[in-house]
Amino acid sequence: MGVALDVTFWVTIFLATSGELFITVYTLILFSDLLMDHVNPIELCARVNGLSGFTMGIHAGMTALLLLRAEWAAVALNIPLLGWHISAVRRGAHLLDNTRIFGSLSRERRVAEVKLGFFLVSFFFYLYRFIMMLLEVP
DSSP, X not given: OHHHHHHHHHHHHHHHHHHHHHHHHHHHHXXXXXXXXXXXXXXXXXXXXXXXXXXXXXXXXXHHHHHHXXXXXXXXXXXXXXXXXXXXXXXXXXXXXTTSHHHHHHHXXXXXXXXXXXXXXXXXXXXXXXXXXXXXXX
């Protein structure tokens, strides 16, 4: 039962990280579409703002699961982004404003690119931890 629970835990973490990767890539595609005038600012902000709370919830839930399982290295990896999310919510900077999107587009793209890199590194770190867990099973 212990191995099945471990596998279920890591599959859940993989799915959460994959979801965050997908949402981040989708956000980058939307920013590119805005630059090429395929989508208007109101539509872009509605789509991205609709996903921002969901992404933050996924990340907070995943960090809580890692904390409950005492995966300290993974928690240490996730705490900076979680703190940044909390800070953005407190400042009210987690939602995009459609009247100011063109002024902040380069910053928002850079944030999305950094998040994409973070989630890619996280995904491979979790894959490594999963494989190490399977190798330790007697």
